[in-house]
Structures are given as C-alpha cells and as structure tokens.
Amino acid sequence: MNLYGIELTSRLLLGSARYPSPAMLADAVRASGTEVVTVSLRRESGGQRSGQGFWSLIRDLGVRVLPNTAGCHSAKEAVTTARMARDIFQTPWIKLEVIGDADTLQPDVFDLVEAAAELCADGFEVFPYTTDDLVVADRLLQAGCRVLMPWGAPIGSGRGLNNRFGLRTLRAHFPDVPLIIDAGIGRPSHAVEAMELGFDGVLLNTAVALAGDPVAMAAAFARAIEAGRAGFEAQPMAPRDLAEPSTPITGKAWLA
C-alpha cells in the first residue's frame, strides 16, 4: 500500500488512545505489525507541550506517526491543530477529523472539505476522515487529498460496515485512490469484510484498545486484514442460487 509516496507493508493503521497503559499500546503495536500509529493532540496539551511524556513513548515505537485532529468541531480549529501537530511531530501527514455531531461524532463534511483545501495548499498530506458519500469524496480529492478514509460506522461504535453499497460505490469510482476504512470496526470479521470489498487498509483503535486482551486482538486483526486482502486479490467466486457439487457425480463408479 502506498500512502503519499510511502510504501507500507502492513495495511493496518492503529490508533493510540484508550489502552490500559502505554506499555500495552507498545505491545499491541508490535503484535499488529502496523507501520502507522495515529496520535491525537489535545489543543491545551499541544500549546504547553505538556503531552511530551506520552508523545515521546509513541515516537520510540519506531513507527510512522499520523497525528490527528480528533475533537475539533470546525475547519479553523482543525487547521490550527494540524499546524501544531506538524510542529510537534515533524511530519506533513495529518488525519483530518472535523466533528459535526456530538452524539454520532460524524464528520462535518463541509468544514472537512474547507480544512482539507487549506491544509493541502499549505503542503500537508491530508488523510480525511469522511463518510461514505461519493460527492464529498470527490470534493476532497479536488481539494488535493490523495488518500480517503471513509467510515465503516460511527467512531467507537464497533458496528462494522453500515453501508456496504456506499462503500462499494466509492471503491468502484476511485479505483486508484488509496481508501482506508476508518472507524466503526469492532471485530476482525468486519476488517475481513472491508478488505474483501477491495479497500486498501483499515484504521482501528477502540476495537483493539478496549478488548480484554489488546495485544491478542491486535494480532487477530493483523491476520484478518491479511486474509481479507488475500481473498480480494484471489478474486472470490460469485455467490450462486443453485448448488453445484464440487465433485461431479457423472462417471463415478456406482456401488449398490
């Protein structure tokens, strides 16, 4: 998978929030084989650099950091947070998140497009967290994004892929744009499904962090994502209404 010119072996991206401890997070990162970890930047911590303790632990993991703008509710707020993140983590990558509804945490797609355009023009490499809306996806690409991160379901809900039709349409319309399912994945089977639909990768956080054994769950997801991708590449058979015996009966010895 190639994201903004960076070749990645693992198709799993992992969030760093809500683990029982940073040590557990580190173990989960290793078990998942991920090469990209997202980090959220609370504005107040960013301003005073007071989150250094945690951030330096993330940096020590030896993986690429994808800072995000979680918790931002407007384009302006997201742009400010993105700039702060660039200073702190020294990366042009930013996972752009602009929340439009406090209950469902669904993206405010209007401010998302606005912020994406501003950040792309400013040299950022933007990973927009968006819905499965085709038109919004198109606008984000016009704004300069070269990766899209549509949701499977609302953040942290663990409901899997809510709109398979919409996601399939996105895939079909943008065959050459890396598409990563971000949010809503609860179980490894959800990740398999996303990968079988032809998505390039999956971003996870809660499903791993809040599992009884986050490290084992990280490993389970790694395998699920590999299996799903391999299944997609191997071109699965189409479902049929009629049963067909895998071993033909004609010509077999008939023993009474």
Added chain:
Amino acid sequence: MRVTVIGAGVAGLVTAIELASRGARVEIVERGAGPGAQACAWFAGGMLAPWCEQATAEPPVAALGAASITWWQRHFTDTVQRGTLVVAATRDAGELELFGRRTERFEAADAALIGALEPDLAGRFHRGLFFPDEAHLDPRRALQALTAQLDAMGVTIRYGVDADVERVVADRVIDCRGIAAHDTLEELRGVRGEMIMLRAPDIHLTRPVRLLHPRFGIYVIPRGQGVFMLGGTLLESSSHGPVTVRSAMDLLNAAYALHPAFAEAQILELGVGVRPAFPDNLPRVFRRGNVIHVNGLYRHGFLLSPAMAQQAVQMALANTPEASACISS
C-alpha cells in the same frame, strides 16, 4: 538508621510511618510550604477499590491493593468500608457487562438493591454492580491524620525544602517525589487528573458511586456534610494548568446524569493533580546507589502506598544488593 524521605505526599507519609514504626530515625523534607496542594494525593478520590480497578488496571494493582484497606483502617479511623456501587444508564448496559467481565468480588445489583443501598438512586438505575468489600476515605483528612501521627512518633517534616536527592546526607534516602522525580527518572510521565468539589445538601450517598459511560466514566465520592468529590479525568498531559471547560462539562454532565439534583449543587473547588506513571502504569520500588525510589503509583496512590511502602522499608532496612529492583508484578 537515619532515613530521609523526600516528599510528603501519600507515598512519602505512608513510607515514613512504616519506617518509624520499625525504629528508623526518619525525617521528611517537602518542597511545599505545608501539607497540601503540591501533592497529587491532595486531589485524589481516596477510593480503596482494588476490584473495581481490575476493569482497567493490570493484575498487580488488585493484588497489592487488597491489603491496603486494613492498613488504612488501622492508621485512619475514618476509613469507611461500605463498598462501591457501579451503575450505568440503560442505554449503556453493555458497559456494565464489560466491567463485570473484567472485575471480581461483586454482586449484580438490580433496581431493588440499588435503591436499598442508595435510596437517592432508587428508580434511577435498574442495573448495577456492587463491590461490598471496597472502602473509601477523605484524602485530605487522611494526609493530615498521618502528619499528626508522624509528629507524635517524633518524625519531623521540614517544609519549604527543595531537596537535591544526590546531596541529602543520611544512611538511606527514599525518593517519594512523584512526578517531580522526572528529573532523575526519565521513564516517568505525568497523567493529568481533574476533579470538582461540590456541595449538594439535597443528595445523600454513602459510598462511592461510579457511573459508566462509553466515553468518560466518572465517580462521585461522598465527603460528608453534603460535600461530594467528582472525578476524575485521565489525560496524557503533565500540565498543572487550571481545569478546562471541556473536562468540567464532562464531569458535571455526568454528575447531572447520575442525579439531576446535582444541577443545584454549588461548585466549591476545581482541582488538578498530575499523577506519576511509568509506561506500564504500574508502581515501582527500586534502589539506585543510596537512593530508594518509590514512584509510578499513577491513579492508585492511596490504594498502593501501603504495599509499596513495605517494599521500600524492607529494601531500606535490609542490606539488599546495590541496583536491586523490586517491581510489583
């Protein structure tokens, strides 16, 4: 043996008591001007809840914390053992199930039991978990009580002294500075916690109540005379800055969800403490040269201080090898 304990937070005071009761000549140096807000213990919840903590903490926390209840009962007679009640809104019943799967020593509580335990919550919650063996205390009064005990034992506390750990002259030095020890313990990080003190004379609760929520759980702890402590946020930040509006809203909203009468409560105080934590969020007692470090108690200062103090005292009084490590797990 002359021992200097640096830091008069909960870890320092408990360690000093354990040392003095074994005959060591102890003094405490503390950079703050008096007992109080320089210690994150001042802003603690004071829950002695080893089994509830199993929901998020690793096994050593419960194992080490279980014995602390009797330690506190012995040293602070106002320790209250009435258990912990855990509830969730009907919508969040899944959170209760998950909490129950990861903890032990509780009984499932239905509406009747919840109402019997805490009549003010009758009819408001239909399902919960009751942890009967857990206890709680008022951290500020407990710290004051320990200070008085130390005074009676002849232990001096020198306030307003910012000691240089390397230069203290004593047979043993025990560094209990919490997050301030970041200067020598590089792995130590700060985890910010915010709390709110409320006066709500219309509400009567007799034990800590935890309200589970998918985004932010809170706890409400009765401090007596209609005063309640509301906590606590967990932020990966070492900032001592004032409570943010977002945190205050989260905490107050949750209190209101627990009982609408909290809307009429008066806000007495908004407080912030920075808890010291190692990367695994587990405490450590270890020795480097002449200095024994007791640190990383994270959000479990009151729960784990007795066990960690005992380890530190054994290390101080025995002739353990120089760079020995005695980790909790």
